[in-house]
Amino acid sequence: MKHYPINLNLLNKKVAIIGGGKVAERKLLNLLETGAVITVVSPEVTEKIVEVVEEGLVKWKRGKFSKGDIGEAFLVIAATNCKQVNCEVYNCCQDHQLVNLVDDPTRSNFIVPSTLHRGKLMLSVSTSGASPGLSKKIAKELATQFDSSYEEYVEFLSQCRLKVLEQIEDREKRRRIFQQLLDPTFLELTKQHNFSQRQKLFADLLE
Template sequence: MNNAGDRMNYYPIGLNLKGKKVFIIGGGKIAERKISGLLNTGAEITVISPDITDALKKLMNMRKVTWLNKTFSPTDIVQAFLIIAATNIPEINEAVKKACSPQQLLLMVDNPEDSDFILPSVMNQGKLTITVSTSGASPILTKKIKRNLSDQYGPEYKDYVDFLYHCRKWILQEIHDSSLKQKLLTKITEPSFLYSDNRNEEFKQMVDILQSKK
């Protein structure tokens, strides 16, 4: 078996979709799952489908998505930045692909090999985001790895990463000594801060002690 020619080398990135137009073609459960991962990105989400699920209707009523109650036509996606063809009709998904321009990003749920990108499995704990992908080789293995990471990086990381965010922001603004700055940024990632019930006060004490040594 020769796999070398089949290998796809993906370039992992995090997209800023705030204010960007994202179109989902299809209104079923697959579209519902894809949209759930887009809701907190600030994207302008439009669903094109003659029918949508009850969950998507709720999102529409909450004005979190826009619904175009129609079958797909090529002119629908002219203004789109990112497009997901999520119907269960291969001919429609293929028509979406033909309508896309080279500057648009397309995901075809039934044909990832012919898409511009794939979506990794995502685990979130607040600002902490961990993505897992086997580049389509084994979605089952991806799920297993995600479960293992979920056990390793539990809910305690949500508040901890918020703490790191605010501390880093303060350190970069207030500490001008480069060596002290680096030392503080390193110290706050130690396990003692992760499991502390009083990490903010401990951080202040650490800053005072290290500054006094300068």
């Protein structure tokens, strides 16, 4: 069996995190910028979770898990330190709900990769649960190759792509320009902050 990788759009989707310890905190912090409506259910939570609750970014339902906590959630993370509770969370979920048990990758219907963000560029690494530590290590290694200049570079490519789609009707010409835009020169010019030359070369492509 192989996992199927996807990038979820969680805007306004309900997310329930059961448990408020170190693992719940990590999952929560990576969910914050998705626009999901997040509730943490746990008798106790970490200081960092208290902080984001106080900032109004997530809700904290103080107490032990009960079935009603996941009723309408689109995505559920069972992150308590009690296997039995995580298992109960799983049993309360319906087939169509996305559920991650932090201590049971086989039952989970999704697992979380290690992810490097460079603006719109996301590099996600997974070992299908074999070694989360290795996923983290590889993502760290990728961080050197794909340095912070990729944020600006991908933004540039994104803007160019919109212009090409708007201005060029011929599909073959579009395809050619998209290919030429991947020439390393554009990345080099981005790294050198030589935006005027970069713009000129792009304008030449549109001719």
